[in-house]
Amino acid sequence: xxxxxxxxxxxxxxxxxxxxxxxxxxxxxxxxxxxxxxxxxxxxxxxxxxxxxxxxxxxxxxxxxxxxxxxxxxxxxxxxxxxxxxxxxxxxxxxxxxxxxxxxxxxxxxxxxxxxxxxxxxxxxxxxxxxxxxxxxxxxxxxxxxxxxxxxxxxxxxxxxxxxxxxxxxxxxxxxxxxxxxxxxxxxxxxxxxxxxxxxxxxxxxxxxxxxxxxxxxxxxxxxxxxxxxxxxxxxxxxxxxxxxxxxxxxxxxxxxxxxxxxxxxxxxxxxxxxxxxxxxxxxxxxxxxxxxxxxxxxxxxxxxxxxxx
Numbered sequence: 001x002x003x004x005x006x007x008x009x010x011x012x013x014x015x016x017x018x019x020x021x022x023x024x025x026x027x028x029x030x031x032x033x034x035x036x037x038x039x040x041x042x043x044x045x046x047x048x049x050x051x052x053x054x055x056x057x058x059x060x061x062x063x064x065x066x067x068x069x070x071x072x073x074x075x076x077x078x079x080x081x082x083x084x085x086x087x088x089x090x091x092x093x094x095x096x097x098x099x100x101x102x103x104x105x106x107x108x109x110x111x112x113x114x115x116x117x118x119x120x121x122x123x124x125x126x127x128x129x130x131x132x133x134x135x136x137x138x139x140x141x142x143x144x145x146x147x148x149x150x151x152x153x154x155x156x157x158x159x160x161x162x163x164x165x166x167x168x169x170x171x172x173x174x175x176x177x178x179x180x181x182x183x184x185x186x187x188x189x190x191x192x193x194x195x196x197x198x199x200x201x202x203x204x205x206x207x208x209x210x211x212x213x214x215x216x217x218x219x220x221x222x223x224x225x226x227x228x229x230x231x232x233x234x235x236x237x238x239x240x241x242x243x244x245x246x247x248x249x250x251x252x253x254x255x256x257x258x259x260x261x262x263x264x265x266x267x268x269x270x271x272x273x274x275x276x277x278x279x280x281x282x283x284x285x286x287x288x289x290x291x292x293x294x295x296x297x298x299x300x301x302x303x304x305x306x307x308x309x310x
Contacts, residue, residue: 004088004112005307006103007076008119008132011093012066012264018096019056023048025095031131062268069093071262071294072120078295082304088112094132104139114148115140116310118303122161123202123259124154125188150310156202160302162209164293165256169214172254172288179286180220180251182242183207184271185259187225190233200235206258220251223258227266243279252286253279261293 013022027033027044035043059065069091076089083089088110092103107115117136119129133151140149155161173179185203193200207223224242225235246253255275257267272289279287293299 006092011096068264160298162213164296164299166213247282
């Protein structure tokens, strides 16, 4: 039986010139901006225009473009190697190439017996995982209407994901240094969580899984939320507040990017670069960012297990 797997992602601009278009498509999505069309597109154009300069600077700081899709393609290739010749694993993005619709169109000639949708976010959120699932289902209904579709909504408690992060933490620990693990997840507006979002619960589950895999019970730990991007109440405590506490308590910080499975502008710029400057300005004794799970064999092997059990 031939199986196609779509790894869902927001995508990212590959070059500086792609930033504005990426932002426009991002904020044109009703999952992110709940404003009726055509006002949503008008507002998205304004937001993209205003945010483009700062966003370009962030991508330039990490080499000029997002590493997200190339890293995910390496993960897809690794999964294919584990799953075997009857499996095809493709990256499918919402706001930058390779677009979901183009990837599904390319599957028509492959003629899969089934498709598995795997939003490549460890924890489920409607604005990310949900948006991908909705777009992918729409494209599949149009282009492969008779093909069975299955879904892996999240891998928040994946043992391989937790083990991969734990393995990346261990070399950064320093004996005799009072260290606090700062598990940092992408924030969400509280109004989303009040609609029965599983996201904060799954963030806690991932935090617990990593801490258990690390097997260092004497370490301090805290969960916080980064990247607030709009008005209103957002999930907290914020990354800024957590850094303030670390500075006050004189604790070295190891930041664990909890809601990402590969490197992107938030891990490489927001946390590794801007976060370091902020931490130093506050007087945090030591600040390090833990690499993501990426292509760690234990992570890919566990994902392959999850997929084969569907």
